[in-house]
Amino acid sequence: MSEDLFGNSRLKNELRNWKNFIESLSPEDRELLLRAIQNATAYGEFVEIAPRGHETEALLLGILLSQQKKIEELKRFFDSRRNINETEG
Numbered sequence: 876m877s878e879d880l881f882g883n884s885r886l887k888n889e890l891r892n893w894k895n896f897i898e899s900l901s902p903e904d905r906e907l908l909l910r911a912i913q914n915a916t917a918y919g920e921f922v923e924i925a926p927r928g929h930e931t932e933a934l935l936l937g938i939l940l941s942q943q944k945k946i947e948e949l950k951r952f953f954d955s956r957r958n959i960n961e962t963e964g
Contacts, residue, residue, distance in 0.1 A: 886922040889930040914941040 890897075890912065897905055918937030925933035 884919070884923060885925070885930055886916075886919050886934065889922055889934055911938050911942070914938070914945075917941065 897908060900908060912934075915934065915937035918933075918940055921933040921937045922930050
């Protein structure tokens with residue numbers, strides 16, 4: 876995890892608090908979590924504007940929203956593939 880990725884921000888501080896937990900994960904799980912965090916950086920402002928003491932919830936909300944976006948994207952993709960297969964069949 877790049878220490879300069881988030882500059883001097885509440886998000887960076889929150890991730891610093893999770894450093895020991897992140898490092899305790901298996902390499903595979905660590906990579907998945909870091910990717911989830913990276914994908915959630917589009918919602919980094921959630922952490923910056925969250926009430927003090929709610930940075931974790933804001934970070935998790937960003938991760939959930941980024942995952943939901945990916946789920947919706949995959950659903951659209953597979954629906955379009957199914958429609959193509961139905962018209963060809």
